[in-house]
Amino acid sequence: MAHDHHHDHHERDHAHHHDHTDSDWAGMAPLLEAQAELFTPLYTQAIEWLGAQVPEPELVVDAGSGPGVVSCLFADAFPGARVVAVDGAAPLLERARARAARLGVADRFGTLAGDLPGVLDELDHPADLLWASKSLHHLGDQRSALAAFAGHLAPGGTLAILEGGLLARFLPRDIGIGRPGLQARLHAVEEDFFTGMRESLPGSVAETEDWPALLTAAGLKHTGTRSFLLDLPAPLPAEARDYVVATLSRLREKAADSLDPVDRATLDRLLDPGDEASVHRRPDVFVLLAHTVHTAVRPA
Template identity: 75%
Template sequence: MAHHHHEHGPTDVDWAEMGPHLEAQAELFTPVYERVMAWLGKEVTEPGLIVDAGSGPGVVACLFAETFPGARVVAVDSTEPLLERARDRAVRQGVADRFDILAGELPGVLGELDYPADLLWASRSLHHLGDQRAALTAFAARLAPGGTLALLEGGLPSRFLPRDIGIGRPGLQERLDVVQAEWFARMRADLPGSVAVTEDWPALLTSVGLKHTRTRSFLLDLPAPATDRARTYVAAILSRFRQEIGESLDAEDLATLDRLLDPADPASVHRRPDVFVLGAYTVHTAVRPV
């Protein structure tokens, strides 16, 4: 499932078309991933196999290959065009000799791995699976004894703009959060085999037989004035909001969103000086007993 680190959208996305956006977004988030890997590296010292479950275009999988030069890395995703981007990236970055791709639906496709993983990374892919506890059980089963499962789930909604942006009613992003949360609940309920579960990730990891849970959050803090890459990311996210949840907004908020997205408008995110990116991303880990 190619949903990793993508702000939530509809379930019928053309992920192949989204490839360049997902790649650019993951590159923007590289400072977060580098800090996550430094943290993971204190516990996962010399992994032989690292699996990125829900890898998308492979930006993070290639970072794993660079960070752990002794490891083989397998990028797993259901979207083959994104996996082709991952393979091409591995070639460009000189890690192709230790880099493989595996196409199929999680979690079943993990059964095709040649041997157990020392580190299995799942970044916002788990919540797209109907039965999250069953998926965690399958993830845990693919770990080597002493292997680590790392989930990026939760965190805080991202912020891009001040509360009062000088147009429309103050608090636009907070209202978008509410609509997004309602969409997310519907998305979860509509998944095949959906099972409601309390999303206490350390407790869930423990419930599938893993030990030594740890949790840490990492900040992405790109202050104003935003770079062109950050502006492009913000515009892309707000454009998707406009397409996906626009009908749930009132007329004033919709008009504000349209102004924020109009490159010709001085108040747009393309031009205004106060655009920033601030987000918190939470990683939970646990270890398979030896």
């Protein structure tokens, strides 16, 4: 899985599609890893918030871990915990293990390969903290999956799901070319793609995305909801600019038929490295987004 874990590369869809081969995942892994590293300030804030709720977990499970960037952040934040990265893509878990070794946490870091939520049955122990970042929305029956996640919590254990928030903004409303408001229209296209992705999943069930209510229906007690900001102002460092280019390029590939000719031409200019108005060169490109985390506890 993961993701996420997506994995479609878009930050919202980065992991969890299983119609990819291992060679696909191996090729996508560096991009997924770079994106997660770019988002580290956001994840660090979320983990600090979780640490106040779950101060000394013994087992942390990252359900839909991708290449393990966040899994290793958990290992760093909770030095007494064992961390298990769970994903359906073996090449991504290979990178997760390599990262854990580089960071000196391999002795308390494990991986588990298989599809969520069933693969969680292979865990040796219930989790004190189960983290699912944008993995749930890649499962057709989210309500059933949440119940399965809840079933793998220790009494008093916490489930934290990262779902929703605000799509990334990269550009001012008026960028001096094309029609103002381009990115708002691109967001509308992304929302339609997301809806189509959900509808195409095996066993897809439409759900109102009231996460506290869904967590309560899974037998848990909702304990908090908080959003975390990634704010990378202009001028962007190279790795952030690369993320903008990659995201808009994938959107251009997917959205060609969904944009009017003016917006399509504007997006082409934005992606042309030789154009002074492109995101490769323009000085006003930024990254601003928010991810929302919902937490709930299994009654002791």
